Amino acid sequence: MKLEYFGIALKNLRRRGVRSWLTLLGIVIGITAVVALVSLGDGLKTAVNSQFQVSSTELITVQAGGLTGFGPPGSGVVKPLTKEDVLAIGKISSVEAAIGRNIETLKMEFNNKLNIGYAVSNPEGENGKRIYSYLDLSAAQGRLIGDGDNNKILIGNDMGDGTKNGFGKDIHVGDKISINGKDFRVAGILAKKGSFTIDRAVIIMEQPLRDLTNNTDEVDVIAVKVKSKDLMEIAKTEIEKLLRERRNVKMGQEDFQVSTPQAMLSNVNQILTGIQIFIALIASISILVGAVGIVNTMTTSVMERFKEIGIMKAIGAKNSDIFFQFFFEAGLLGLIGGVIGILLGLGIAFVGVDALNQFIGGNTPHQLSVFLVSFALFGSFFIGSVSGIAPALKAASLNPVEALRK
Amino acid sequence: MKKREKSEVIIRLRDVHKIYKMGQARVHALDHLTLDIKKGEFVAIMGPSGSGKSTAMNLVGSLDVPTYGKIFLDNNDISKLHESDLAQIRGKKIGFIFQSFNLIPNLTAKENIMLPMLFQGVSFEEREKKAESLLKLVELQDRMDHYPNQLSGGQQQRVAIARSLANDPEVILADEPTGNLDTKTGDIVMKFLDELHKKGRTIIMVTHSPELAQKHAEIVYWIRDGQLEKVTRRK
Ligand SMILES: Nc1ncnc2c1ncn2[C@@H]1O[C@H](COP(=O)(O)OP(=O)(O)OP(=O)(O)O)[C@@H](O)[C@H]1O
Ligand SMILES: [Mg+2]
Numbered sequence: 157m158k159l160e161y162f163g164i165a166l167k168n169l170r171r172r173g174v175r176s177w178l179t180l181l182g183i184v185i186g187i188t189a190v191v192a193l194v195s196l197g198d199g200l201k202t203a204v205n206s207q208f209q210v211s212s213t214e215l216i217t218v219q220a221g222g223l224t225g226f227g228p229p230g231s232g233v234v235k236p237l238t239k240e241d242v243l244a245i246g247k248i249s250s251v252e253a254a255i256g257r258n259i260e261t262l263k264m265e266f267n268n269k270l271n272i273g274y275a276v277s278n279p280e281g282e283n284g285k286r287i288y289s290y291l292d293l294s295a296a297q298g299r300l301i302g303d304g305d306n307n308k309i310l311i312g313n314d315m316g317d318g319t320k321n322g323f324g325k326d327i328h329v330g331d332k333i334s335i336n337g338k339d340f341r342v343a344g345i346l347a348k349k350g351s352f353t354i355d356r357a358v359i360i361m362e363q364p365l366r367d368l369t370n371n372t373d374e375v376d377v378i379a380v381k382v383k384s385k386d387l388m389e390i391a392k393t394e395i396e397k398l399l400r401e402r403r404n405v406k407m408g409q410e411d412f413q414v415s416t417p418q419a420m421l422s423n424v425n426q427i428l429t430g431i432q433i434f435i436a437l438i439a440s441i442s443i444l445v446g447a448v449g450i451v452n453t454m455t456t457s458v459m460e461r462f463k464e465i466g467i468m469k470a471i472g473a474k475n476s477d478i479f480f481q482f483f484f485e486a487g488l489l490g491l492i493g494g495v496i497g498i499l500l501g502l503g504i505a506f507v508g509v510d511a512l513n514q515f516i517g518g519n520t521p522h523q524l525s526v527f528l529v530s531f532a533l534f535g536s537f538f539i540g541s542v543s544g545i546a547p548a549l550k551a552a553s554l555n556p557v558e559a560l561r562k
Numbered sequence: 563m564k565k566r567e568k569s570e571v572i573i574r575l576r577d578v579h580k581i582y583k584m585g586q587a588r589v590h591a592l593d594h595l596t597l598d599i600k601k602g603e604f605v606a607i608m609g610p611s612g613s614g615k616s617t618a619m620n621l622v623g624s625l626d627v628p629t630y631g632k633i634f635l636d637n638n639d640i641s642k643l644h645e646s647d648l649a650q651i652r653g654k655k656i657g658f659i660f661q662s663f664n665l666i667p668n669l670t671a672k673e674n675i676m677l678p679m680l681f682q683g684v685s686f687e688e689r690e691k692k693a694e695s696l697l698k699l700v701e702l703q704d705r706m707d708h709y710p711n712q713l714s715g716g717q718q719q720r721v722a723i724a725r726s727l728a729n730d731p732e733v734i735l736a737d738e739p740t741g742n743l744d745t746k747t748g749d750i751v752m753k754f755l756d757e758l759h760k761k762g763r764t765i766i767m768v769t770h771s772p773e774l775a776q777k778h779a780e781i782v783y784w785i786r787d788g789q790l791e792k793v794t795r796r797k
Contacts, residue, residue, distance in 0.1 A: 160680060164669075171668050467664045470625060471725065472653015472681040474646050557626045560664075 158480045165485035168457075169492075176453040176489070182446025183493030183539065184500065187532050189439035191501025194528050196508045197432050199520040204424050214385055215290055216392055217420075218245065218378040218399070220412045235403065235411060236374040244398060245380055250391040252383045255283045256375035258365055264358065265334040267325040275335065277362040278302075278310070284361075290381060291354070298329035298344030306364045308343040309333065314355040316345040335360070336368045388416050446493060447543045454486050454547035465551050466559030475552040482548035483541050490540015491533065498532050572732055572764055573599040573622055578631035578641075580617050580788075591617040592628070593788035601732070604759045605766045606779035614788040615768045616737055622766065623735045624652040636732065653681050657726025659736040663718040665710040671697065671721045672706045678728040696724035700754055716747035723754050734758060736767040740774065752778055 220237045239256060246254035258277040263270060278284045280303050287293075288300055301310045311327060318326040327333065331342045340360070349355055366372065382391045395414050405411055458465070465478055502524065509520050580592040591614045599605055599622075607615050620626045621633055624640050627648070633641045640651060658664075665674045675693035684692075697703045700720035710718055719739060726734055736755065740748030756778060759765050769775055775782050776796070784791040 160686075167668050463664070464666055467666060468677070468681075469649060470623070470652065470658045470664075471678040472649055472729070474649040474681065476646075477649075477681055555626075557620050560625070560660075 158476075161477070161480045161484050162488070164481050165488050168481070168485050169488055172453075172457075176457070179449030179453045180446065180489060180493035180496075182442045182444070182449050183490055183536055184446070184497045186439045186441075186443030186446055187494045187497025187536055188500040188504065189435050189442065191498050191528060191532055192504040192508070193432060193435045193439065193501075195502065195505030195523060195525065196512075197428065199505070199509050199512060199523065201425065201428055204428065214382050214388070216380040216382060216388065216395065216414060216416055218380060218395060218412065218414050219376070236376075237378060237412070238373050238375060240373075241399065241402060242375055242378050244402060245378060245395055248391065248394050248398065250383055250387040250394060252381045253283060253286055255279055255287060255379045255381075256362075257287075257377045257379060258362065258369075258371065258374070259376045260365060260369050262336050262358075262368065266323045266327060266331070269323045271322045273315075273322075273358055274356070275309075275358040275360050275365060277365045278359050279362045286381065287379070290379065293349075293354070294347050295344035296347040298342065301343050301359065301361060303361075305343060305361055307338075307340055308361075309335070309340040310344045310346060310359040311342055312346050312355040312357045312359075313348040314352070315358060333358075338364075338368060388418075392416060443539060446490075447539050450486055450489055450540055450543035451546060453489070454482060454544050455550070457485075458482065458547045458551045461551075462554065462559045462562040465554050466556050466562070469554070469556035470560060478554075479548045479552035482551045483544050486544020486548065487537045487541030490543065491537040493540070494532055494536020497536065498529055501532075502529075570601040571598045572601045572636055573766075574632075574634040574637075575618075575622070576632040576634075578618075578621060578628045578633060580614070580621065580626070581629045591788050592621070595631070595785075595788065595790055597783060597790060597793075599764065599766065601764055602759075602762050603764055603781060604755075604779045605764075606775035606782045607766065607768045607785060608770070608772070608775055608782055609785035609791070613785045615785055617788075618785065619735050619737050619766065619768060622733070623656045623658060624648045649681075653678060654729050655732045657729075657731040657734045659719070659722050659726050659734065659739045661738040661741040663710070663715070663722050663742070665718055665721055665725070667710050670707045670709055671702060671713065671724075674710070674721055675725045675728055678725060682729055692728060693724070696727055697721075699727070700724045714747070715743050716750055719743065719747075719751050720754060723751070723758075727758070731763075733764045733766065736765065738768050738770065741770070748774075 218237065218241075220235060237256070242254050242256040245251060248254075256279065259274060260277075261272055261274045264273040265271075278287060278301065284302055293300070295310070296313060297316075298310075301308050314320040316327045318324055321327060327342060327345075329342050329344060332339050333342065334340075335358070346354065346359075360368075380391065380395065382388055392414050396410065399412050399414070400407065400410065403411065468478060506522055509522055512520055575595050575597050578592055578595040579590070582589040582591055593614075595614075595618065607618065609615050617626075621628055622635075624633075624635065624643070625648070627633075627643070628641050631641065632639055635651065635655060638651075640648065643651070652658075665671075666677065669677065672690070672693045675696055676689040679689040679692060694703065694706065697706055700723055702717060702720055702724070705713060705717060705721075710721070713721065719742075723739075734755070739755070740751055743751060752774065755765055755767070759778075767775075767779065780796050782794045784793070
């Protein structure tokens with residue numbers, strides 16, 4: 157029976173002025189943030205985590221420089237790692253192999269277009285083959301490159317795709333690409349990995365890459381394969397100890413970084429969680445502001461409708477009849493804010509997932525969580541109606557004679 | 563409504579006092595008011611401004627309770643009831659007509675008439691049917707879906723009359739029903755009240771116009787300073 161007051165509440169909403177709609181902004185922002193955050197946050201985590209799945213779990217990465225370790229590898233390096241460091245790490249007992257790799261940004265020309273791309277070195281000899289197996293790389297077309305392939309390159313799957321590589325034209329096996337002015341021929345295209353570090357890479361044998369960049373000794377990243385998974389932490393400690401000695405730094409002041417995939421992953425996830433908490437905080441604050449706004453506008457409309465309340469009581473409205481009208485009206489206000497917020501939030505998530513897929517690669521699907529939407533709908537109605545309780549009680553408890561005298 | 567014995571008393575006021583407290587000051591709006599109103603009577607209440615006419619109407623209409631004294635409606639003591647019971651009683655037994663029409667502005671004429679029935683739990687279909695027949699009664703069937711601000715004062719008051727009849731009340735309370743209308747429009751409104759009276763309804767009307775009282779009411783209660791001054795009957 158009380159549900160009939162929804163109709164009256166709706167009618168009352170229709171005559172509301174701009175001001176009371178503006179008070180909904182808080183709810184709109186709050187719900188937008190929650191919906192976007194949840195839809196996007198999960199997508200982001202999936203995308204980021206899939207970036208790390210490609211690195212074998214027994215690989216430790218060693219880099220010189222900063223503490224953050226999130227810039228492009230090798231950036232801001234004060235004192236680079238060297239070939240000797242690689243050899244020294246390789247001799248540690250828990251280590252199966254230490255492989256130095258260089259990562260360079262280079263000018264690449266194809267289809268008469270000049271782009272900046274990045275190239276990763278593949279070491280000569282046994283280590284070159286090891287890298288393929290550690291990273292589980294295989295050629296989708298053509299073949300992998302090895303010793304003697306000094307003017308050949310291997311490209312990531314996305315690099316072969318004209319819609320993604322920036323050259324506006326598919327690259328095929330046998331095509332010629334000019335890198336820093338020197339011609340290379342594509343020997344193979346890697347199978348899709350779902351990780352932009354591999355799918356977007358150009359792989360060149362180590363020596364020709366060093367020649368291109370006039371680099372004789374420096375190493376950007378050392379990939380360390382540990383003999384077994386249980387030795388990860390031990391190996392990490394030993395590598396750190398060795399590098400401290402070799403680079404002459406004290407404990408706690410390392411100018412290099414030894415990271416296990418688990419640690420990197422948990423680092424990234426920590427940051428993502430931090431962002432989520434931050435946005436959740438903003439969301440709760442705006443929802444709180446929105447709730448206060450609804451209390452406010454409902455109180456105002458109770459004042460404005462004193463007379464109406466008196467009339468309704470005179471024609472037989474019980475206190476509960478009046479209460480539910482205002483209660484539902486507040487709930488509907490919240491709900492409307494919620495619906496707008498859900499639409500905006502889903503829109504942001506939609507665009508966000510697209511951007512994510514564009515920049516990081518991978519193919520996180522667009523998700524629409526029925527649970528999330530119904531939760532947000534219910535939640536916004538709940539927030540609205542709870543905010544309406546006090547004003548509705550005030551309306552209900554008005555003395556009819558007093559109310560009619562206004 | 564079934565025809566009743568004229569002698570049956572429907573409203574009984576016994577030594578009714580209404581005292582308003584305004585800070586320290588006490589306003590004695592009604593003072594020792596005692597009177598009986600019989601079923602089917604057309605009663606006018608007259609008196610100077612501030613004499614307590616509206617206060618008396620509010621008590622009879624169970625919008626308020628007396629400070630002292632007893633009020634019986636249909637032999638039920640309503641002077642000590644709580645708001646929710648009063649609401650139920652006034653919704654069923656009383657129809658209010660106000661000087662300023664008091665329609666709900668964002669409801670159409672029909673919806674305004676349906677509203678009192680909603681509060682009595684009448685089904686939608688029944689409400690709609692009743693509202694339409696009442697609109698016909700006040701000759702406004704072609705204004706069904708108009709909003710109050712799309713109606714003239716006289717039309718609004720006719721909608722208000724229709725609304726007052728929604729739950730078939732025993733008593734119609736009209737507080738200066740023509741006070742905001744010109745004479746001609748007022749006469750039309752009075753014509754409808756007369757018709758209701760002829761059909762056997764009890765009508766209590768506050769008015770400042772002796773002619774109106776003389777022309778329509780069978781009995782006039784004169785009130786001054788919250789007390790019953792005199793009672794005059796039409797010959
Ligand atoms: N809610 C109230 N609070 C305080 N005083 C009130 C209240 N209602 C009425 N009064 C006072 O009670 C007295 C009677 O008021 P009431 O409205 O009944 O007069 P009335 O006879 O209807 O006058 P009018 O012809 O002007 O409508 C007046 O002095 C009025 O000021
Ligand atoms: Mg009055």
